[in-house]
Amino acid sequence: MRVLITGANGFVGRELVRCLLARGSLRGRTIRSLLVLDTDLQGLPDDSRLRRHVGSITEAALIRRVLADGIDVVFHLVSIPGGAAEHQYELGYQVNLLASLELLNQLRNKSMPPVLVYASSVAVYGADLPAKMNEHAELRPQLSYGTHKGMVEQVITDLGRRGEVDGRALRLPGIVARPRQPNGLRSAFMSDLLRSFAEGAAYECPVSAEATAWWMSARCCVNNLIHAAEIEGELRGQRVWQLPVLHLSIAQVVDALAASYGEERRELISYAADEPLEALFGRLPPLKTPLARAAGFNHDGNATALIRNSLNPAPPRHLPLNGDSPHEG
Amino acid sequence: MRVLITGANGFVGRELVRCLLARGSLRGRTIRSLLVLDTDLQGLPDDSRLRRHVGSITEAALIRRVLADGIDVVFHLVSIPGGAAEHQYELGYQVNLLASLELLNQLRNKSMPPVLVYASSVAVYGADLPAKMNEHAELRPQLSYGTHKGMVEQVITDLGRRGEVDGRALRLPGIVARPRQPNGLRSAFMSDLLRSFAEGAAYECPVSAEATAWWMSARCCVNNLIHAAEIEGELRGQRVWQLPVLHLSIAQVVDALAASYGEERRELISYAADEPLEALFGRLPPLKTPLARAAGFNHDGNATALIRNSLNPAPPRHLPLNGDSPHEG
Numbered sequence: 286m287r288v289l290i291t292g293a294n295g296f297v298g299r300e301l302v303r304c305l306l307a308r309g310s311l312r313g314r315t316i317r318s319l320l321v322l323d324t325d326l327q328g329l330p331d332d333s334r335l336r337r338h339v340g341s342i343t344e345a346a347l348i349r350r351v352l353a354d355g356i357d358v359v360f361h362l363v364s365i366p367g368g369a370a371e372h373q374y375e376l377g378y379q380v381n382l383l384a385s386l387e388l389l390n391q392l393r394n395k396s397m398p399p400v401l402v403y404a405s406s407v408a409v410y411g412a413d414l415p416a417k418m419n420e421h422a423e424l425r426p427q428l429s430y431g432t433h434k435g436m437v438e439q440v441i442t443d444l445g446r447r448g449e450v451d452g453r454a455l456r457l458p459g460i461v462a463r464p465r466q467p468n469g470l471r472s473a474f475m476s477d478l479l480r481s482f483a484e485g486a487a488y489e490c491p492v493s494a495e496a497t498a499w500w501m502s503a504r505c506c507v508n509n510l511i512h513a514a515e516i517e518g519e520l521r522g523q524r525v526w527q528l529p530v531l532h533l534s535i536a537q538v539v540d541a542l543a544a545s546y547g548e549e550r551r552e553l554i555s556y557a558a559d560e561p562l563e564a565l566f567g568r569l570p571p572l573k574t575p576l577a578r579a580a581g582f583n584h585d586g587n588a589t590a591l592i593r594n595s596l597n598p599a600p601p602r603h604l605p606l607n608g609d610s611p612h613e614g
Numbered sequence: 615m616r617v618l619i620t621g622a623n624g625f626v627g628r629e630l631v632r633c634l635l636a637r638g639s640l641r642g643r644t645i646r647s648l649l650v651l652d653t654d655l656q657g658l659p660d661d662s663r664l665r666r667h668v669g670s671i672t673e674a675a676l677i678r679r680v681l682a683d684g685i686d687v688v689f690h691l692v693s694i695p696g697g698a699a700e701h702q703y704e705l706g707y708q709v710n711l712l713a714s715l716e717l718l719n720q721l722r723n724k725s726m727p728p729v730l731v732y733a734s735s736v737a738v739y740g741a742d743l744p745a746k747m748n749e750h751a752e753l754r755p756q757l758s759y760g761t762h763k764g765m766v767e768q769v770i771t772d773l774g775r776r777g778e779v780d781g782r783a784l785r786l787p788g789i790v791a792r793p794r795q796p797n798g799l800r801s802a803f804m805s806d807l808l809r810s811f812a813e814g815a816a817y818e819c820p821v822s823a824e825a826t827a828w829w830m831s832a833r834c835c836v837n838n839l840i841h842a843a844e845i846e847g848e849l850r851g852q853r854v855w856q857l858p859v860l861h862l863s864i865a866q867v868v869d870a871l872a873a874s875y876g877e878e879r880r881e882l883i884s885y886a887a888d889e890p891l892e893a894l895f896g897r898l899p900p901l902k903t904p905l906a907r908a909a910g911f912n913h914d915g916n917a918t919a920l921i922r923n924s925l926n927p928a929p930p931r932h933l934p935l936n937g938d939s940p941h942e943g
Contacts, residue, residue, distance in 0.1 A: 374776070378719065390707065432772040436765045443761040447703070 286314040287356050291342055291388070292363030293321035294329060296463045297404065300503045301360060301510060306332050311358055312400070312515055320351055323363070342384040348391055358400045358514050361388060367408055367430035369469025374429055382433040389440050393449035401441065401452040402513045405525070407499060409435040409456060412565055418572045420527045427565070438525045445524045453513040455582075458499030458530040459566070460506050462595040472566045475500065478535070482542040482550055483596045491559040492535060496567030499530035500538070502594035505585045512581055529574045529584040531591055535567075541588035545596075615643040616685050620671055620717070621692030622650035623658060625792045626733065629832045630689060630839060635661050640687055641729070641844055649680055652692070671713040677720055687729045687843050690717060696737055696759035698798025703758055711762040718769050722778035730770065730781040731842045734854070736828060738764040738785060741894055748902045749856045756894070767854045774853045782842040784911075787828030787859040788895070789835050791924040801895050804829065807864070811871040811879055812925045820888040821864060825896030828859035829867070831923035834914045841910055858903045858913040860920055864896075870917035874925075 288311060292298045302321060310316055321329060322338045329335065340347045342363050363380065364370075370377025385403075392399050408431030409424045426432045441452035462483075463476035474491050475498060481488035492498075501509075509528055543551050558567070574582070585591040617640060621627045631650060639645055650658060651667045658664065669676045671692050692709065693699075699706025714732075721728050737760030738753045755761045770781035791812075792805035803820050804827055810817035821827075830838075838857055872880050887896075903911070914920040 374722075383715070386712070393703075426768075426772070427775070429772050429776070432768050436768055439755075439761050439765055443755070443758050446756070447758070 286311055286316050286358070287318045287320065287354065288316055289320040289322065289351060289356055289359045291322045291359070291361050292404075294323040294326050295362060297460060297503055297506055297510075298323065298360075298362050299329065300507045301362070302329055302335075304504075304507050304511065306330065306334065308511070311511070314357075320356075322347075322351055341380075342388065343379045345387050345391075348384075348388055352391055352395070356392070356395065356399050357397075358402070359388070359392065360402045360404075360510060360514070361385065362404045364404070364434075365430070366469040366471075367406075367428045368471040370430040370433070371428050377429055377433065381430060382436060385433075385437045386440060389437070389444060389450060389452075393444050393447075398449055398451045400514055401450050402510050403437060403441055403452060403454040404510070405434045405438050405454045405456045406431060407456050407458050407527075407530075407569075409438070414568075414570050416570050418570050420574055420576050442524050452524055453516060454525045455509060455513055456525070456527045457506060458501050458528065460501055460503050461591070462502075471562065472498070474562070474566075478538065478554070479542065479592070479596055482539070482546055482554070485546070485550055485553065487553045488555070490535060490554060490556045492563045492567035493556055493558040494536040494539070495534055496558070496563055497532060497534045497569050498566055499569050499572060500533055500585070500591055501528065501530060502585050502591055504594045505583065505591075509582050516580070523576065523580075526577045526580065526582060527572070527574050528582050529577055530572055531584045531586075531588065532569065532571050533588055533591075537588050538591070541592045544589065545592050615640055615645050615687070616647045616649065616683070617645055618649040618651065618680060618685055618688045620651045620688070620690050623652035623655050624691060626789060626832055626835055626839075627652065627689075627691050628658065629836045630691070631658055631664075633836050633840065635659065635663065637840075640840070643686075649685075651676075651680055670709075671717065672708045674716050674720075677713075677717055681720055681724070685721070685724065685728050686726075687731070688717070688721065689731045689733075689839060689843070690714065691733045693733070693763075694759070695798040695800075696735075696757045697800040699759040699762070700757050706758055706762065710759060711765060714762075714766045715769060718766070718773060718779060718781075722773050722776075727778055727780045729843055730779050731839050732766060732770055732781060732783040733839070734763045734767050734783045734785045735760060736785050736787050736856075736859075736898075738767070743897075743899050745899050746902070747899050749905050751856075771853050781853055782845060783854045784838060784842055785854070785856045786835060787830050787857065789830055789832050790920070791831075800891065801827070803891070803895075807867065807883070808871065808921070808925055811868070811875055811883070814875070814879055814882065816882045817884070819864060819883060819885045821892045821896035822885055822887040823865040823868070824863055825887070825892055826861060826863045826898050827895055828898050828901060829862055829914070829920055830857065830859060831914050831920055833923045834912065834920075838911050845909070852905065852909075855906045855909065855911060856901070856903050857911050858906055859901055860913045860915075860917065861898065861900050862917055862920075866917050867920070870921045873918065874921050 318336050319334050320336045326337050338351050365377040365380045411425040411427040424435050438454045441454050444450040459472040459475045461476045462479040465480045647665050648663050649665045655666050667680050694706040694709045740754040740756040753764050767783045770783050773779040788801040788804040790805045791808040794809045
């Protein structure tokens with residue numbers, strides 16, 4: 286079994302590498318080669334199964350070299366984040382759209398249709414969401430990032446219909462807790478709040494305490510990505526999945542943080558709401574995902590589990606994927 | 615005023631060239647240069663305003679040369695038809711998707727955002743349409759052609775939002791009456807029926823007499839394309855328009871043909887319904903387009919006008935764009 290991860294050294298990618306190496310198998314077969322592609326691979330573990338490819342996904346010749354010896358499963362994670370892609374349009378266009386199209390087109394020319402798991406985004410919906418959302422919400426992206434993610438989903442559906450690539454696209458919510466560094470993600474405040482609280486550092490939150498967002502830990506996200514790869518064929522013709530999300534206000538997250546790290550740290554958090562940011566990321570409505578739940582996808586369970594899974598205050602433990610949390614919806 | 619037509623020597627393109635040369639102006643300005651791009655330009659009229667570019671839209675360098683001296687309005691018509699694009703995926707992918715993306719990306723780098731009119735297609739909806747359709751119908755394309763058309767629409771919306779290309783995409787129904795020749799269009803039977811009847815030739819119709827389709831003459835289509843170019847800026851944020859269509863059964867079209875060409879020719883038409891073809895093109899429901907009507911787009915008016923506009927049995931006359939026909943919807 287040969288598995289490729291693009292963006293393998295990103296925040297989600299590193300967790301996926303770690304998890305796949307620990308599992309050792311996928312779709313019932315041993316992982317002999319884990320191909321990792323990124324512009325920089327510093328920090329990935331030493332493991333004889335890793336095949337390192339340093340370079341940009343925008344180089345079609347590099348993709349050809351990576352796929353030359355055949356491929357069974359691809360996790361396509363690499364992307365220029367929404368804020369960065371909006372300001373550097375050409376970069377986002379090349380990476381998020383054209384490189385994804387080129388990868389898909391190379392995959393469709395393989396003799397056996399490979400399994401592709403694509404990290405799409407809730408950015409496909411845009412702002413002005415309906416008060417109650419479900420998996421059939423209209424796509425009206427407000428960022429080029431979301432436009433391009435939606436387009437790649439459509440090619441995945443088309444190539445699935447043609448039987449040429451066995452793809453599954455997952456729409457990810459805000460994944461936490463990313464390292465605190467400039468990363469071009471407009472939703473970075475979600476991670477920054479968690480990291481600051483855990484470190485006992487002061488933090489000025491750019492959305493209000495009442496702001497509601499969709500949350501998921503990297504560990505839960507990786508479990509969902511792996512589950513997507515494990516699904517046998519398409520499920521009732523569906524290849525695009527809105528992942529279940531935890532719908533939590535900043536206040537609910539702070540409550541869970543205070544319960545883990547101490548009530549006194551609440552004082553370190555202040556609020557200075559940035560209205561455009563709050564409009565894009567701070568007014569997310571409840572989101573029902575019965576189809577995704579029935580297909581075996583999950584969120585973290587509740588705010589306490591989200592904190593535990595994303596900040597890992599206690600020793601690592603098995604991720605509880607609670608399918609019946611009252612926090613969703 | 616410099617105007618470009620891609621696919622200028624196609625069925626709709628030739629009619630658009632003829633019409634623009636006759637008008638002489640667009641958006642209130644004189645057309646000094648009409649740039650025509652196609653793989654073959656034989657048959658276009660002799661006119662000192664024509665600037666001929668022979669080649670494939672898939673050559674990025676050719677697009678750059680064509681646009682080098684600036685451009686005010688682009689009519690992007692060229693495409694590989696649905697049936698051909700389905701069987702020759704790579705060709706459709708290169709022309710319908712990648713070349714359109716490249717054209718849009720070159721246009722967004724112009725100092726003044728050019729006006730772009732894009733010939734999209736009702737193929738974006740796919741099969742299994744709702745019993746009553748309107749302009750908000752979901753996109754579930756069943757052909758790669760429709761998938762790619764929908765993707766280009768989305769880039770047009772995104773670049774419009776960014777203020778970089780002033781685009782308008784029109785979803786065209788079956789345009790008649792195309793020349794009778796193999797053209798890779800699965801809906802070619804709509805034109806073949808009209809041409810055969812007008813010529814008094816026998817014709818075996820591959821859908822039933824009860825089959826309902828969406829019809830428009832090339833002349834009406836060109837009027838709509840020009841109207842789209844004339845619209846000042848975006849209309850209420852909308853850049854994608856479902857054109858009004860005539861919803862007619864084959865029997866209704868045959869009645870109108872018989873009224874023009876003689877009742878005795880009915881006997882020359884036989885029926886041998888091809889079920890997959892009928893499912894894709896012969897069960898189209900009524901389609902309400904109040905937004906497009908309000909914005910000044912029109913269908914041919916009625917079946918008699920459709921026959922007149924598309925087959926031109928009488929001397930050319932002004933196209934009656936009837937905005938209140940009872941035949942729509």
